[in-house]
Amino acid sequence: MGLPRRLIRGGRKDGLGEYEFWALNDLSFEVQAGETLGVIGPNGAGKSTILKLLFHIMSPDKGCIDIAGRVGGLIELGAGFHPYLSGRENVFINGSILGMKQREIRKQYASIVAFAELAEFMDMPVKNFSSGMYARLAFAIAAHAAPDVLIVDEVLAVGDVSFQLKCYDWLAQRRKNGKTTVIVSHDMYAMAASSRCLYIDGGRMQSIGEPRGVIDAYLARSRQARGGEGRKTFVPGKDGKARAEITQVEMLSGGQAAETIDPGENLLIRFHYNAHEPITSPMLALSLFHADGRFPITTNHYLFHVYSGDLLKGQTISGQGVLEVEVPDVHLPVGNYRAKTYFFEGHATNLLFEHDGAAWIEVTRPGYSDGRAMIDHRQNWRVPVKATTT
Amino acid sequence: MQPTRDFREVLSYRELIFALGMREVRVRFKHTLLGVAWAVIMPLSLMALFTFVFQRVARVETGGIPYPVFVYIGLVPWQLHATILNQSARSLVDNRNLVTKVYFAREVLPLATVLSALVDFCIASLLVVVLMAVHGVSPGPGIFLLPLVVAVQLALGIACALILSGLNLLYRDVQYVLQVLVMLWMFASSVVYPIPTTGLASWLTWLNPMTPILDAYRTLILSSTIRLDPALAVAAAISLVLLFFGWRWFRRVERRFGELA
Numbered sequence: 001m002g003l004p005r006r007l008i009r010g011g012r013k014d015g016l017g018e019y020e021f022w023a024l025n026d027l028s029f030e031v032q033a034g035e036t037l038g039v040i041g042p043n044g045a046g047k048s049t050i051l052k053l054l055f056h057i058m059s060p061d062k063g064c065i066d067i068a069g070r071v072g073g074l075i076e077l078g079a080g081f082h083p084y085l086s087g088r089e090n091v092f093i094n095g096s097i098l099g100m101k102q103r104e105i106r107k108q109y110a111s112i113v114a115f116a117e118l119a120e121f122m123d124m125p126v127k128n129f130s131s132g133m134y135a136r137l138a139f140a141i142a143a144h145a146a147p148d149v150l151i152v153d154e155v156l157a158v159g160d161v162s163f164q165l166k167c168y169d170w171l172a173q174r175r176k177n178g179k180t181t182v183i184v185s186h187d188m189y190a191m192a193a194s195s196r197c198l199y200i201d202g203g204r205m206q207s208i209g210e211p212r213g214v215i216d217a218y219l220a221r222s223r224q225a226r227g228g229e230g231r232k233t234f235v236p237g238k239d240g241k242a243r244a245e246i247t248q249v250e251m252l253s254g255g256q257a258a259e260t261i262d263p264g265e266n267l268l269i270r271f272h273y274n275a276h277e278p279i280t281s282p283m284l285a286l287s288l289f290h291a292d293g294r295f296p297i298t299t300n301h302y303l304f305h306v307y308s309g310d311l312l313k314g315q316t317i318s319g320q321g322v323l324e325v326e327v328p329d330v331h332l333p334v335g336n337y338r339a340k341t342y343f344f345e346g347h348a349t350n351l352l353f354e355h356d357g358a359a360w361i362e363v364t365r366p367g368y369s370d371g372r373a374m375i376d377h378r379q380n381w382r383v384p385v386k387a388t389t390t
Numbered sequence: 391m392q393p394t395r396d397f398r399e400v401l402s403y404r405e406l407i408f409a410l411g412m413r414e415v416r417v418r419f420k421h422t423l424l425g426v427a428w429a430v431i432m433p434l435s436l437m438a439l440f441t442f443v444f445q446r447v448a449r450v451e452t453g454g455i456p457y458p459v460f461v462y463i464g465l466v467p468w469q470l471h472a473t474i475l476n477q478s479a480r481s482l483v484d485n486r487n488l489v490t491k492v493y494f495a496r497e498v499l500p501l502a503t504v505l506s507a508l509v510d511f512c513i514a515s516l517l518v519v520v521l522m523a524v525h526g527v528s529p530g531p532g533i534f535l536l537p538l539v540v541a542v543q544l545a546l547g548i549a550c551a552l553i554l555s556g557l558n559l560l561y562r563d564v565q566y567v568l569q570v571l572v573m574l575w576m577f578a579s580s581v582v583y584p585i586p587t588t589g590l591a592s593w594l595t596w597l598n599p600m601t602p603i604l605d606a607y608r609t610l611i612l613s614s615t616i617r618l619d620p621a622l623a624v625a626a627a628i629s630l631v632l633l634f635f636g637w638r639w640f641r642r643v644e645r646r647f648g649e650l651a
Contacts, residue, residue, distance in 0.1 A: 056493040057648035076491040082413060084420045089413075096409040097492055
């Protein structure tokens, strides 16, 4: 970048320089007053750039942005918090940064403190706050500063479950009150609650519209991108390789490989395993996780789980084998599911191998139980191919 | 560039300027034993140092004014100026997390630094009264014109603050070069000795706005008649022109700050 250009125009120019790229290109959309627009896409898609453009932090090199009304942003919680200053002092500074008048802050102060549930800590320097307290205070101020158009970036991801639920409630309340919000999040639950979703990838718009469809398109793409690979972790044996592994897992319905499983259908899960070393009392298991994050509290909890239990208890196996389980009358809520397989040793005491994303399956049709999951399914285990037992 | 609209925008952030300025003041004195006293100790110890050097080692002619009074009245406004230069140059860089995460008129950050420097200036000024009483110097009638001089100095200070903070974001060299430049500027101004108004060095009076500004403080406080040097008018003109163009430039590059910080 030439010195004069940089000095005179702050580096603005038409062509691309070294290490520069178009973060966003050919992107046009409108958000109506009172709408909540969710922006989704993989990392590096340009989501944060959109927010920074809407929030005037950056200005576009080409194109234009029109916003009616005052924009407020929640790109970082507690921007301008000073660690040495007390909670009270920081409320007044941060509130001011978020565009509140001092009089307004004084009026709302009690309410902010109550929302943050930090009444007895307000005179303490925030450097002594736990990260949860810090986030609660910061969010409480932001919630009270809420402007007509709010830009939110991922900030809801911080904090514990009860804090997250509070954030969701607050967002829902905003929507009910007819306030406009543009929100970026990887949490598809929050996104599904918005009025429309915008899916971008590589700086370009992929689709925009009713959340369910856009989210599904995004998940289908990211599932494709992740492919059959998944993520394997294992306990290494003497040669550094896995002591035992589940090489393949098949999900079958009506004798065929199942892409989808609808309520009431029977599911047959077949494990192909390989014990490279003799393993005593092995146990195999599989869980299904809801991949859309439609259940915020359960993102780390399975909705479906099978395990071979006592089937091979007391036996020592080595070599290849097959194990299968039939689950009749499966009932799962609509959505995409990611399978995770486990290989245990000594019944369930020692996890030797796990494979997250070993398979995918989708429930497309809602059943009578939609909204609830039947976790306690019947399981009929069989041993079609037995590994060498000693 | 629409000056009135820009001005109104910056003005609408006055509470934020105040909040951030006071944050700086509070933070500066947190975790210090002497607290606010530092605002006085700094110019006072410099006064002691310069009094030793320029009265004992080299004799400086100050026109009948006791040297400690002469130098302290020079040092207090100079400290204000030097603090503005050094601190505001860093203001945008040091508040990177604000510049890249929150939107407000970017002038707020350098202006908040100017405000916090002004607080120190006010505290240190109180001691001028004590010092004059000790040395038996009575104030002149021009003392009521002092706000005018302060205004000229602030125009110059804000102009420098805007230009330097923006420049420092483009090139961090600025904050290092400044430390030397500020020192040079001090010795080119009538801080610790008077600058001759005639002869070779007289251009320092006309081209360096700080010299007439500092001289005006002394004349207004100490002289028995109201007298303002025409050089102060030149200094005011230079400051205002610098403020106008400096601010225009700041406005133009400001839109890139979010990426540069």
